[in-house]
Amino acid sequence: MRASTTSGGSWIRPLRSSPQRGQVHLVCFPFAGGSAGYFRSLADSLEPDISVLGVQYPGRQDRRHEPLIEDIGQLADEICEALIQWETRPLAFFGHSMGSVVAFEVARRFQRDKRRAPLALFASGRRAPSCHRDEDSHAADDDSIIANLRSLGGTDPALLDDDEMRRVILPVIRGDYRAVEAYRAPTTETMLNVPIMAITGDRDPSVSLEEASAWRGHAAGSFEIKVLTGGHFFIHEHVAEIADCVRRVLFGFRSERTRPLRVDVASQSRGHS
Template sequence: MHASTTSGGSWIRLLRSSPQHGQVHLICFPFAGGSAGYFRSLANSLEPDVSVLGVQYPGRQDRRHEPLIEDIGQLADEICESLIPWETQPLAFFGHSMGSVVAFEVARRFQRDNRRLPLALFASGRRAPSCHRDEDSHKADDDTIVADLRSLGGTDPALLDDDEMRRLILPVIRGDYRAVETYRAPTTGTMLNVPIMAITGDRDPSVSLEEASAWRGHAAGSFEIKVLTGGHFFLHEHVAEIADCVRRVLFGFRSDNHEGKGVGHGRRT
C-alpha cells in the first residue's frame, strides 16, 4: 500500500493497514535524505503486532516544495507537535542514523514536558549524542557528497547517475547533513527514563562499537546493544531480525514465540 497521511498532518505516515486501538505504534525517523516509506519493509515484518508510522521530513517527495529544516531542535519541535494526536496510544521510537538523533530529541521533549513517554527508543546506525565527531560534509562539493553516498550504500546508484535526480536529491542531503553535523547534545537533560536499544553494523564506518555502546549513558533504565553484520545500511539484510528485536523489547517475545509481555530487561547480545 502507499504511505498515507494521517492525523498529525503531513508529518506522520501510516505504513500498514489501520491500527487497532491500544496497539503499540512504532514511530520511525529516517536517515539523512531518507523518507517515511523507507520503513515499509519493517512495517510488513512487524504486522500484526505493531503499527508502524514513518515521519516525513519536509523538502522531499510529496513535501519537496516545503523548505528544508536544517536544525535538529526545530525538527524535533515540529514532530512533537505532530505526534499530539497519537499520544493516547502507546508509542515507541525507532530512528536510523540522523533519525536516531531526532528520535532522541523528541523523547527528551516528551520527558521535559511530562508527556506520555515512549515504551522504548531504538537507536540504529548512529553514535550516542554524547559522542561528537567534527564533520563538515554539508560544506563539501557535490561530487564529494555523491562519493560519500555511494560508499554508504543507502542510495540507488541509478539515482546518483541521473543528473536531474542528483539536482533533486543533493540539496536535501546537504540540508540534512547540515542539521546533524551542527547538532550538539545539550549538557543537561540527556538521561531518558526510557529503555534504549542501540543497533549497529559491525562494518559501519560512521559508528564504532564504543560510540554505539555510549547510548548506555543516556538510559536511566535498561539498555541493550545489538551488533549486526553489515555497513551503515545493515537494515536491508536484517529486517526480520530487527523486527524480532522490537517485539522482544516491547513485549518480551520473538515472532516464533508469542508468549510473555512487557518491556524486556536490557542485556547485551
Template sequence: MNPPVDDDRWIRRFDPRPDAGVRLVCLPHAGGSASFFLPVARAMPPSVDVLCVQYPGRQDRRTEPLLDTVPDLADQVAAALLPWTDRPLAFFGHSLGATLAFEVARRLEREKGLVAAALFASGRRAPSTHRTETVHLRDDDGLIAEMRGLSGTDARLLGDEEILRMILPATRADYRAAETYVYEPGEALRCPLVALVGDDDPKVTVDEAAAWADHTEDRFDLRVFPGGHFYLADHQAAVIKVMTERLTAP
C-alpha cells in the same frame, strides 16, 4: 480520544493497525524518506502500529522549506506526534533519525510527561560523543561520493542526474542537521534503550554506540550486526525481531 486523522504532512501510516497497543515511530537517515520504512510497517505484527516520519523537502513535500537543525526538526516532529499519543509511542531512528528520535523522546517526556515505550537507536553514535564532520560543506560531487560510499541511496537514483540534483538540497540539509548537532546535557530518558550498529560502520564505532547506555535510566541493550552503515538492509528480519520482542514483551 478520537483516532488521529491520517492527513498530517509529517506522518505516513502505510499499513494501519487499529487495534495495536503501541505505535512505533520510524525516523529516516539523512536524505531518507518515510517510504524507506515501508517494509518495516508491513512486517511488524498487528500489535504494533508503524508511523513513518516524512521530513520536508522530499517526495510529496519537496516544495516545502527545508529544516537543517535537529532542534527545529525535533520540535516539529514532537508536535506532529501529539495526536497519536492515545497509545504509547516507541521510536526507531537510523543515523540522523536516531539523534532526532532521542530529541523527540526527550521533548515528549520533559514537556508532556510521555515516557516512550522504547527507543531503538540505529547506526548513530550516542549524543554525548562527538566527531567533527563536514560532509555538508562539500560540493555536490563530494556529497554524491558520500552517498555512494554509504550505499544507502538507491543506485538507480544516483545514476539519474535529474533526480539526483532534485534530492541533493534535502540531503545536504539533513547532513547539516546531523553534523552541527550539539548535545545539551540533561536528565537521562526513562525508557528502555537499544542501540544497533554494524561492526564495520565508518560513521560510528561499537564503543560510540555503547555510549547510548548513558542516556537512559532504564534497561540498555547493544546489538551488533555484520555490515556497514546500512547493515539493516541485510539484516531487516533480525532488526524487526529485536524490536518486536521488546515491544510485545509482557
C-alpha cells in the same frame, strides 16, 4: 512550544492501511535524505501487533516544495506536536542514523513536558549524542557527496547516475547533513527514563562499537546493544531480526528489571572507523 507549520498528517505517515489495529505505534525517524516510506519493509515484518508510523521530514517527495529544516531542535519540536494525535496508543521510537538523534530529542521533549514516555528508543546506525565528531560533509562539493552516498550504499545507484535526480537529492542531503553536523548534545536532561537499544553494523565507518555503546550513558533504565553484520545500512539485510528485537523489547521489557549492558555480536570481528 510554538505552533507547527504543518499538520500532523503531513509529518506522520501510517505505513499500513489500518494503523489503529496495532497495540503499539512504532514511530520511525529516517536518516539524512531519507523518507517515511523507507521503513515499509519493517512495517510489514511487525504487523499485526505493531503499527509503524513513518516521519516525513519537509523538503522531500510530496513535501518537496516546503523549506528544509536544518536544525535538529526545530525538527523535534515540530514532530512532538504532530505526534499528539497519535498518543491514543503507546508509542515507541525507532531512528536510523540522523533519525536516531531526532528520536532522542523528541523523547527528551516528551520527558520534559511530562507526556507519556515512549515504551522504548531504538537507536540504529548512529553514535550516542555524547560522542561528537567534527564533520563538514554538508560543505563538500557535489561529487564528494555523491561518492559518499555510493560508499554508504543507502541510495539506489540509478538515482545517483541520473542528473535530474541528483539535482533533487543533493539539496536535501546537504540540508540534512548540515542539521545533524551542527547538532551538539545538550548539557542537561540527557538521561531518558526509557529502555534504549542501540543497533549497529560491524562495518559501519560512521559508528564505532564504543560510540554505539555510549548510548548506555543516556539510559536511566535498561540498555542493550545489538551488533549486526554490515555497513551503515545493515538494516537492509536484517529486517526480520530487527523486527524480532523490537517485539522482544516492547512486549517483554515490562517484566524485566534493569538489565546490565549486554553485547550480542553477530560477527566475530568488528571494523574500526
